[in-house]
Every structure is written in structure tokens, then in C-alpha cells.
Amino acid sequence: MILKNGRIFTEDARLVPADVEIAGGRIARVAEAGTLHGADVVDAAGKIVAPGFVDIHIHGSKGSDFCDAEPSAIETMEDYLGSEGVTSFCGTTMAFDEPILSNIFDVAKPYIGTERGGAVLRGINMEGPFFNKAKKGAQAEKYIVDPDIEMFERLWERSGENIKLLDVAPELPGAVPFIERASKRCVVSIAHTTANYEQAKAAYAAGASHATHLFNAMPPFAHRDPGVVGAASDDAAHVEIISDGIHLHPAVVRSVFKWFGAERVCLISDSMRAAGMPNGVYSLGGQTVYMTDGKATLEDGTIAGSATCLAECFRRAVSFGVPLEQALRAATINPAQAVGLFDELGSITEGKRADVLLLDETLHPEMIFIGGVRTK
Numbered sequence: 314m315i316l317k318n319g320r321i322f323t324e325d326a327r328l329v330p331a332d333v334e335i336a337g338g339r340i341a342r343v344a345e346a347g348t349l350h351g352a353d354v355v356d357a358a359g360k361i362v363a364p365g366f367v368d369i370h371i372h373g374s375k376g377s378d379f380c381d382a383e384p385s386a387i388e389t390m391e392d393y394l395g396s397e398g399v400t401s402f403c404g405t406t407m408a409f410d411e412p413i414l415s416n417i418f419d420v421a422k423p424y425i426g427t428e429r430g431g432a433v434l435r436g437i438n439m440e441g442p443f444f445n446k447a448k449k450g451a452q453a454e455k456y457i458v459d460p461d462i463e464m465f466e467r468l469w470e471r472s473g474e475n476i477k478l479l480d481v482a483p484e485l486p487g488a489v490p491f492i493e494r495a496s497k498r499c500v501v502s503i504a505h506t507t508a509n510y511e512q513a514k515a516a517y518a519a520g521a522s523h524a525t526h527l528f529n530a531m532p533p534f535a536h537r538d539p540g541v542v543g544a545a546s547d548d549a550a551h552v553e554i555i556s557d558g559i560h561l562h563p564a565v566v567r568s569v570f571k572w573f574g575a576e577r578v579c580l581i582s583d584s585m586r587a588a589g590m591p592n593g594v595y596s597l598g599g600q601t602v603y604m605t606d607g608k609a610t611l612e613d614g615t616i617a618g619s620a621t622c623l624a625e626c627f628r629r630a631v632s633f634g635v636p637l638e639q640a641l642r643a644a645t646i647n648p649a650q651a652v653g654l655f656d657e658l659g660s661i662t663e664g665k666r667a668d669v670l671l672l673d674e675t676l677h678p679e680m681i682f683i684g685g686v687r688t689k
């Protein structure tokens with residue numbers, strides 16, 4: 314298959330005219346526009362040839378949740394995400410006890426890296442249970458505990474060493490030595506925390522390198538009390554934002570890109586099972602969630618994840634005024650780099666997996682290739 318005359322998204326986050334050949338599940342060739350020829354050609358003139366979106370923080374979609382610990386739930390997520398142009402994802406947990414998390418990991422492990430024609434599960438984002446109860450958000454308080462490195466190590470082994478991201482509140486007892494050890498296994502992220510600037514700086518010095526859904530479930534940034542946001546600005550390799558227009562004001566979305574730089578921002582969905590579903594009553598982490606017109610909340614009004622797919626978060630970021638190349642980078646290159654997958658995916662580069670989208674003028678996928686197989 315040759316995609317001809319489109320604008321491809323390169324490793325250095327530029328859109329340039331080029332032809333692309335897909336063969337053997339890989340991006341076989343990238344050449345000057347108009348120079349590749351073959352029997353199976355698609356004219357991509359006026360279109361963007363983009364890598365598949367990479368969602369490193371997603372709980373569920375289409376009525377299913379990663380924590381359902383059911384093969385059918387993972388398969389439903391894979392199918393829905395793949396149909397939207399999200400070709401890789403990290404299944405994200407909630408605050409649960411060790412037996413529940415172990416069961417979730419047992420069910421997920423056979424799916425990690427497995428090709429089924431939809432999005433590919435790339436690993437686990439362990440969001441919880443090492444949180445501050447004062448910033449629990451939609452997490453169930455009864456499961457929240459102080460950092461426990463032995464528990465984490467057991468779960469790391471149980472996952473098949475497939476935990477890509479691990480969240481922790483750095484002000485908790487034992488958090489700094491916990492981070493020092495856990496960060497040798499996976500990326501450690503600051504989350505669900507009341508940490509001040511100094512406590513967050515200590516976490517980054519200990520080995521943390523990421524910030525989970527920036528501004529949400531953490532103290533606000535203030536000019537004399539910069540908190541986690543200020544420390545992340547200094548030290549984080551990557552920060553996540555949910556650009557659904559609900560979790561953050563559009564002006565904040567624009568500001569994060571200007572402040573942190575386009576190379577450090579990861580767009581995430583943080584979506585739960587209501588994504589892709591009608592208004593109604595759902596659940597997240599064992600708690601009842603009410604979804605109305607795209608906003609998911611607990612009964613007390615606490616925002617409970619999002620109901621917006623990453624592909625739509627990308628489009629909304631562009632509509633908020635984020636430059637197209639920067640928003641596309643934040644949905645592809647950066648998340649792939651954040652969890653160590655950029656050698657295989659995240660850009661249109663010869664030799665990488667052929668997870669490829671042909672985006673139309675509205676930035677919706679007109680064609681989708683996953684592992685070189687056309688699925689739309």
C-alpha cells in the first residue's frame with residue numbers, strides 16, 4: 314500500500330510532503346512526494362498521514378473498564394479505540410487492594426503486545442493506591458494506602474514486568490525511598506497529592522519523572538506557592554493533560570504547551586467506561602458515576618475521569634488554539650517516548666510499525682492501519 318502526496322508527521326514533529334509505503338506490517342519507505350509507485354495506491358493529497366494515537370492513561374470505554382478484569386472488557390476497549398485511531402494504549406488501574414490488582418494484571422497479561430486487529434495493549438498504568446486521601450478524586454478511599462515497595466514489587470512481577478507508569482503522592486510516609494526503588498522499574502509519576510513545591514522537588518530528585526493529569530487532584534499553582542505544577546515545570550520529563558474542555562479551561566491547555574514546551578506535554582483521555590456511550594449511570598473504581606453531555610461525575614459532583622476519547626481530546630486541543638503539530642506530537646511522539654515505545658511507534662518513520670492514520674480536513678481518521686492492516 315502506498316499513501317501518495319500526503320503530509321507526513323516526522324520524528325521531529327514536522328508535517329512534510331511525502332509518499333509512504335506500508336509493507337510487512339511496517340513503514341517500508343518514506344520518499345519525496347510523488348515518487349513512489351505501485352499497484353495499490355491511495356492519493357492522500359490534502360490529507361495528513363499521521364501515526365496512530367497513543368493513550369498512556371485510559372481506564373475504559375464503550376461500557377467496559379480495564380479493571381473489570383474480563384477478557385471481553387479489554388477486547389471491547391481495543392476495538393473501540395482502534396476504530397477511533399488510538400492504536401496503542403496503557404490500561405490504567407484505580408486504587409484497589411493487592412488481590413484485586415493481581416487479578417486485573419493476570420487477565421491483562423496475555424493481551425499485552427497481542428495483535429487482534431484493534432488497538433494494542435502496551436502495558437499497565439498503575440494509578441493507585443499510593444495516594445493522599447485528601448486528593449482522592451474519584452478513587453475509593455478504603456483502598457488508598459501509603460507507599461509499599463514490597464507490594465509494588467510483587468505486583469511488578471505479577472504483571473510480567475509490564476507496569477509502564479506508577480503513581481504516588483510524594484508527601485506520604487516512605488514515599489521518597491519508595492520512588493528511588495520503584496523508578497528503577499518503571500516511570501514514576503506524581504499524582505493525587507497535596508505535595509508542596511519542596512516535596513515534589515524531592516520526588517523528582519529521587520527518580521520521579523512524570524506528572525499525572527496536571528492541575529487535577531493536586532494543589533493549584535500559586536505565585537508564592539508553586540506546588541507540584543512548579544516542580545514539574547522544573548524537573549518533569551513529561552506532564553499529562555486532559556484536553557476535553559472539562560478538566561482544564563482551554564486557556565490552561567494553551568498555557569501548558571507554552572510553559573512546558575511542546576516536547577514535554579502528553580495528551581491523555583483518562584476516559585472511563587462512559588466514553589463512546591450515551592448519557593447514563595456508569596461506574597469507576599467501584600463508585601457510581603453519572604455522565605451527562607460528556608461530563609462524568611460522582612454523586613457529589615467530583616469529576617470522575619473523562620468520557621472523551623484521546624482522538625477527540627487531540628481535536629479539541631487544536632480547536633483551543635494549540636498548533637496542529639504540537640497537539641499531534643502530544644498525542645503520538647511524547648506519550649510513546651514517555652513509556653519507552655518510541656523506537657517502535659509514534660511517528661511516520663521507516664522501519665517503525667505501520668500504525669498509520671489518514672486524517673481528513675476535520676482531523677478525523679479517513680483510513681486506519683494497525684500493524685499494517687487496514688481496519689477502516
